[in-house]
Amino acid sequence: MLDTARRAAIARLNDRLRSTGEDGWIFLSAGVAALPNAAKDADMRAVRLFAAFTPDNDLHGEHDCAVVAVEDHRIIWKIDYHPRYRSGADPDPADPATTKRVMTIMLAEEY
Template sequence: MDRTERIAALNDQLRRDHNRGKVVITRGIQALGHQAILEVLAAVAAFSDFTPDNDPYAEHDCAVMNVGDHRIIWKIDYYDPNLNFASDDPANPAVTIRVLTIMLADEY
């Protein structure tokens, strides 16, 4: 598995299982209520429609999607283990903490 494939696999794992990182939802997502939050999380976990247009670096790190009546953006960022700086190597989980942020499109 090459570096890009490893990053994509780690990103997919975070989206699906919420493992090896943190998941953050914005106030807008929170305001949708419990059931809608569950639906958004499930939709983000199931997302697989990656194309060269929406995933130009093939890292599976961002998407815009519709969940019900809501336009959702999710993005994965890579930080050092102390969450102070960008990770030196997003392909290496020993030196990277992933943060998945899920927001309403109008919050961006």
């Protein structure tokens, strides 16, 4: 797969997890989990709707991480890749059959 096509495929798969919660796991850090429900909802909505990717915040064009200001705090969300079946083989982020996506949403100060 060509590099640009590969990165676009990875970005689409990352966007799907981020915007729908499908095809992966989403974890909240202890700091985010401790926030009031309204703040957690606002954080999740900000992550789900994030579309302000630029070369400055998305160097590789894979939509795998960003920092977002939400109300009175900043959050970071990050998507990591793991082997889907614990095979020990390196996951291929462009192949959903081999890769389990895991997104963590955390307060910026927890990073």
